[in-house]
Each structure stands twice: as C-alpha cells, then as structure tokens.
Amino acid sequence: MNCWTKKAKNPFHFYTSVTLKELTGKKAKNLRELVEIVKEVPGSVIYYHTHVFLQRQHSFSPDPPNAFANWVSWTLGEYKLGEELSSIDICAFNTIRELREKIINVIENHLFESKEPLRYAPRGREFDFIKAHSFVVPTGFTAHNLKEFGMILEKVTIYSIYFHIFEARLRLEKGFNDFSFWLGTSAGAPEVAKDIAALDPYTFNVEALRRRILDIMRNWCNKGQA
Amino acid sequence: MGIADYESIVGKGIIYELGLISKKLKKKKIQCINSTKLGGGVAEILSRIIPLLNDLGIDATWDVIEADPDYFNVTKAFHNALHGKSEGITKSMFDKFLSTGKDILRSTKIYGDIVFVHDPQPIMLIENKKSANKWIWRCHVDVSKPYMEVWEFLKLFIEQYDISVFSNPSFARQLEIPQFLVTPSIDPFSEKNRELTREEIESVLEKYEIEKGKPIITQVSRFDYLKDPVGVIEAYRLVKKYVDCQLILAGNRAADDPESDTVLAEVMQEKGNDPDIHVLVIEPEKNDFDINGIQRASSVIIQKSIREGFAITVTEALWKAKPVVASAVGGIPQQIRHRHSGLLCHTVGGAALMIRELLNNPEYATRLGKNGKEHIRRNFLSTRHLRDYMLLFLYLYNPDDIIYL
Numbered sequence: 001m002n003c004w005t006k007k008a009k010n011p012f013h014f015y016t017s018v019t020l021k022e023l024t025g026k027k028a029k030n031l032r033e034l035v036e037i038v039k040e041v042p043g044s045v046i047y048y049h050t051h052v053f054l055q056r057q058h059s060f061s062p063d064p065p066n067a068f069a070n071w072v073s074w075t076l077g078e079y080k081l082g083e084e085l086s087s088i089d090i091c092a093f094n095t096i097r098e099l100r101e102k103i104i105n106v107i108e109n110h111l112f113e114s115k116e117p118l119r120y121a122p123r124g125r126e127f128d129f130i131k132a133h134s135f136v137v138p139t140g141f142t143a144h145n146l147k148e149f150g151m152i153l154e155k156v157t158i159y160s161i162y163f164h165i166f167e168a169r170l171r172l173e174k175g176f177n178d179f180s181f182w183l184g185t186s187a188g189a190p191e192v193a194k195d196i197a198a199l200d201p202y203t204f205n206v207e208a209l210r211r212r213i214l215d216i217m218r219n220w221c222n223k224g225q226a
Numbered sequence: 227m228g229i230a231d232y233e234s235i236v237g238k239g240i241i242y243e244l245g246l247i248s249k250k251l252k253k254k255k256i257q258c259i260n261s262t263k264l265g266g267g268v269a270e271i272l273s274r275i276i277p278l279l280n281d282l283g284i285d286a287t288w289d290v291i292e293a294d295p296d297y298f299n300v301t302k303a304f305h306n307a308l309h310g311k312s313e314g315i316t317k318s319m320f321d322k323f324l325s326t327g328k329d330i331l332r333s334t335k336i337y338g339d340i341v342f343v344h345d346p347q348p349i350m351l352i353e354n355k356k357s358a359n360k361w362i363w364r365c366h367v368d369v370s371k372p373y374m375e376v377w378e379f380l381k382l383f384i385e386q387y388d389i390s391v392f393s394n395p396s397f398a399r400q401l402e403i404p405q406f407l408v409t410p411s412i413d414p415f416s417e418k419n420r421e422l423t424r425e426e427i428e429s430v431l432e433k434y435e436i437e438k439g440k441p442i443i444t445q446v447s448r449f450d451y452l453k454d455p456v457g458v459i460e461a462y463r464l465v466k467k468y469v470d471c472q473l474i475l476a477g478n479r480a481a482d483d484p485e486s487d488t489v490l491a492e493v494m495q496e497k498g499n500d501p502d503i504h505v506l507v508i509e510p511e512k513n514d515f516d517i518n519g520i521q522r523a524s525s526v527i528i529q530k531s532i533r534e535g536f537a538i539t540v541t542e543a544l545w546k547a548k549p550v551v552a553s554a555v556g557g558i559p560q561q562i563r564h565r566h567s568g569l570l571c572h573t574v575g576g577a578a579l580m581i582r583e584l585l586n587n588p589e590y591a592t593r594l595g596k597n598g599k600e601h602i603r604r605n606f607l608s609t610r611h612l613r614d615y616m617l618l619f620l621y622l623y624n625p626d627d628i629i630y631l
Contacts, residue, residue: 020617021407023398044627128395137246137631157239
C-alpha cells in the first residue's frame with residue numbers, strides 16, 4: 001500500500017455550493033455612500049462582492065475578486081484607492097466582520113486624506129449591493145484515500161472547489177480550508193495540507209487552483225515513494 | 227434538446243449538479259403563467275426552460291391567461307410606462323386592467339405549489355393566493371426609471387407575492403418583498419446560436435450580396451437612436467481610412483416604435499452610395515438563421531449603444547467567439563471585461579480605434595473572442611438560467627443566507 005491508497009481515518013465528502021443573488025435595492029453613487037452602506041449591510045453582501053468573481057471567472061484571468069475595488073477604479077476613476085482595496089489580503093481575515101472593518105478603514109482613510117472633491121458615478125453605473133444566498137449540496141462523491149481524493153478533485157465543478165477552499169474558511173468561519181483539514185487530520189498527509197493552506201488562493205482562478213492542488217499532491221507522493 | 231445534450235457544451239459536472247439540485251424539487255408542482263405562448267422573449271425562455279425542468283424530473287407546466295385585445299393594449303401601454311413613457315396613460319386604463327383582471331382570476335386555474343407569474347399582464351392572479359402555495363413575480367421589463375403612477379399601481383400587487391425577480395441590478399427598487407437577480411441567457415442550440423457550417427454561413431452572405439474575403443464589421447440591433455447606428459457608420463469611416471472593410475447594420479423596424487422609420491432614413495442618408503455599407507432591414511426574431519450567419523461571418527461585432535437593457539446581441543456575438551467592441555452601458559459591462567473578453571468604448575473615435583486594433587491584430591482578436599465565449603459559457607447559457615430558477619424555487623422554502631440541501 002502506498003501513500004495514494006492508504007485508507008484515511010475519515011472519508012472526505014465533497015460538497016458543492018451555488019449562489020442565488022438577492023438585490024438589496026441599495027445603491028452608492030460615490031465613496032461616502034459606498035462606505036456608509038458597507039457599514040450597514042449584512043455580511044452576506046460583503047461576502048458576495050469580495051467573492052463572486054471567483055465563481056464567475058475562469059481560465060483567462062485571475063482578477064482580484066473584489067467588486068468594490070473594480071467599481072472604485074473603473075467607474076469612479078480612483079485608481080490608487082482601487083488598488084488598495086484589491087490588494088487587501090482576504091486570507092489574513094477569518095471572519096467577514098474583520099474583512100468588512102478593513103474595507104471600511106481603507107475607504108475612510110482615503111476620504112480623510114483626500115483633498116479632491118467627491119467623485120460621482122455616471123447615472124446608471126452606481127454600485128448595486130447584492131446579497132449572496134449559498135445553496136450547499138452534497139455531491140455524493142466521497143474519497144477514502146488520496147487516490148480517490150485526486151480522482152474526484154479532477155472531475156468536480158469549480159463550485160465544489162470554491163466551496164471547500166473559500167466558503168468553508170471564511171463564510172462558515174472554520175478558519176481553514178476543508179481540503180487541508182482532511183489531508184492533515186485524516187489522510188495522513190500533513191505536508192500536503194500545509195502546502196495547500198499556504199497557497200495564495202485569491203490570486204488563482206479556480207481551475208488553476210485545482211491543477212496546483214493536484215500537483216502538490218502528486219509531488220508529495222512521488223517524493224515519498226522515491 | 228434534452229438536458230443531457232448540454233453536457234457537450236457546459237460539461238458533465240454542471241449537468242450532474244443540476245440533477246442534484248432538481249432532486250430537492252421532485253415533490254413540487256411548478257406552474258408558470260404568462261400572457262402568450264408565441265412570440266416575445268418570455269415565451270422563448272419558457273419554451274426552452276420548461277422542457278429542461280421536465281427532463282430533470284420536475285413537474286413544471288405552463289399556462290397562459292386569456293383576455294380581450296383591449297386588455298393587452300392597456301398592458302402594452304403599462305409596459306411602455308414601466309420603461310418610462312408617461313404619455314397616454316388614462317384612468318380608464320386602470321379600470322380596464324382591474325375589471326379584466328377579475329375575469330382572468332375567474333378563468334385561470336391555480337394548481338401549483340409554486341406559481342411563477344411573468345410580467346404585468348397576469349399580475350392580478352396573486353389575488354388567488356392561498357397560504358399553502360408560494361408565488362413569484364418575474365419582471366422582464368426595465369423598471370429602472372418607471373412612470374411612477376403605473377409602478378405604484380402595480381406595486382400593490384407585486385408586494386403580495388413572496389418574492390420578485392429582475393434581470394439587472396439597476397432594475398432593483400424599494401419593495402417590501404425580497405428581490406432576486408436572474409440575468410438573461412441564450413440557448414446554444416437555438417437557430418440564432420447553433421453552430422453553422424461554412425456553406426450555411428456563405429449562403430447568408432450570398433443572400434445579402436456581401437463580399438467574402440473583405441473584413442466585416444457588424445452591428446445587430448433595431449433602428450433606434452439609442453443604438454447609435456449613425457455613430458457606427460462614422461466609426462466605420464474612420465476605420466476604412468486604414469483598413470478596407472465592410473459594414474453591416476442588421477436590424478428591424480420595431481413595429482411599436484414610430485421613430486424607427488426616421489432613424490432608418492437617417493441611416494440611409496448617412497450611408498450614401500457606399501457599396502460597402504449594407505443596411506439590412508430584417509426581423510431578427512423571424513430570421514434567426516440569417517442573424518446567426520451574419521454574426522459568424524463578421525470579423526468584429528460592434529454594439530455602440532447609448533443605452534441598453536442587457537444587450538443580448540452582445541451575448542450572442544461573444545458566444546460565437548467574436549471580438550466585440552461595445553459601449554460600457556446597461557448589461558454590457560457584466561458581459562465584457564475590458565481587454566479580457568472584449569473592448570468597452572465610450573466614443574465614436576474610441577470605437578474606431580478599437581476596431582482597427584482588432585482587425586490589425588487577429589491573434590489578439592481571437593484571444594478576446596475565445597475569452598468572451600468562455601465567459602458566456604459559464605454565466606449566460608440556458609443551463610445557468612435553469613439553475614437560478616431552481617434555486618429561487620428552493621429559496622421559497624429555505625429563506626436563509628446559507629442553505630444546506
């Protein structure tokens with residue numbers, strides 16, 4: 001029996017998550033309105049605008065998944081602030097509440113320091129606040145060892161990978177991604193768990209992330225067998 | 227086409243997940259209601275979504291209301307009012323809406339666990355709501371700047387529904403009930419979007435006497451000032467200074483728009499005797515094959531609109547892997563990320579420059595087209611629409627932020 005086929009203590013159940021978008025009816029025309037609404041909306045709204053791009057994007061672009069940054073840069077033309085917002089390291093936060101505080105701080109500091117008059121979005125290009133409802137569904141795929149885990153990881157949709165890497169860690173406030181937890185505590189692969197946990201997932205697109213995780217697993221197993 | 231046919235387009239995993247979601251709706255009867263089975267975008271969407279729901283094992287049916295032509299004249303006026311036109315709305319129209327609405331209430335049998343009502347025509351059916359069933363009002367109209375008297379009148383009915391659904395974030399209004407976003411989609415197997423053979427494409431070019439081998443710039447849209455067809459000709463002329471090319475303006479007259487003849491006359495005047503400008507007056511809904519062929523034969527697709535709803539013509543062009551230059555208005559920025567999946571323009575000069583860039587850099591144009599197609603595959607095909615509708619149905623019984631099925 002090699003590292004691929006060694007039975008894990010507990011099986012890994014793959015889930016998937018799909019999002020339904022609720023319109024809040026709240027709109028911001030300028031930075032001051034944006035920050036005031038960011039303060040009052042539910043966490044599901046902050047989550048949506050900092051993660052939706054991950055589900056929507058694909059192979060061609062690992063854009064920062066931050067709709068606030070995009071709007072600030074490309075609609076208001078506040079490129080410096082846009083860059084500051086897009087470079088917020090989401091991995092450094094374990095809760096949406098902390099992430100929200102950071103976004104508020106960045107915008108309020110900019111407003112405090114800026115000597116420019118407030119810029120307004122053109123009519124029809126206001127920032128529309130949207131709330132994410134996540135539907136979490138068991139896929140029926142279960143891995144009992146690394147080999148099965150890798151085979152399933154190759155075939156599940158990006159929504160499943162998205163759920164276990166991003167949603168589980170931040171939205172469900174587990175503080176870690178599901179893959180690393182299982183690999184480290186059940187599958188006997190703590191080095192793989194550590195390497196996956198150390199990835200910078202927000203700079204990958206989900207397809208590239210899938211390939212990277214599979215590479216880490218294969219390299220580890222090859223090393224172990226050598 | 228059955229749901230399994232879409233596997234070849236969106237992948238096995240997506241279809242498998244649709245199957246997982248649909249299992250949670252097996253015991254629910256979904257009753258969709260609108261005002262017509264033929265013609266118009268709503269009928270087109272329902273005619274492809276209902277069979278797919280059924281194919282997934284969901285008991286979904288489709289009923290239409292019956293009413294006299296005068297009622298539909300009133301609802302047409304209301305439709306225009308929701309788009310912002312205030313002219314011609316009278317008190318008698320509201321009276322007619324209410325009186326016929328009562329007849330519709332009597333003649334329409336409600337049997338669904340979930341009653342899915344589309345647009346204002348059947349909206350009064352909500353008066354038949356019982357505590358056991360759930361009601362959704364689906365608005366396909368741009369209500370971002372409605373004539374308020376009509377909106378406030380309809381709102382009395384809308385707020386009795388459990389939830390409402392809109393096509394664009396900018397259409398959201400202040401309502402007492404939750405509002406959801408479900409963006410439009412295209413069907414990759416429809417006549418307007420299916421793959422065509424080289425022979426089929428060439429037959430369309432021959433039909434409209436369009437030269438093969440010379441780059442083609444195309445805008446598909448009705449003849450409307452808001453689509454800026456004259457601006458498109460100006461952009462073409464700026465391109466033509468450097469690249470020998472042709473322009474196709476393919477559109478319809480829009481029977482309910484008295485301005486379209488004036489716009490068309492201006493377009494013809496601007497065209498003058500340039501043989502490389504082809505102004506094709508066709509009915510896109512009735513000539514899906516021709517529009518498909520024209521789009522596929524084009525080197526660059528332009529959509530230089532001043533205002534837009536979602537701009538489904540952009541979705542169609544992107545799906546055909548065409549490089550697109552389009553104004554950053556309405557739903558277009560949702561579909562195009564500048565310099566990744568197309569080019570966003572703001573002026574005639576900017577549009578012309580971008581078209582030249584694309585014609586002179588075919589590899590770049592190919593890359594944008596490929597990215598654009600991928601974006602549509604992930605986000606704007608019927609399968610995504612189907613998934614959103616199933617999630618809406620499930621939300622009615624699980625109104626939480628995180629829902630474990």
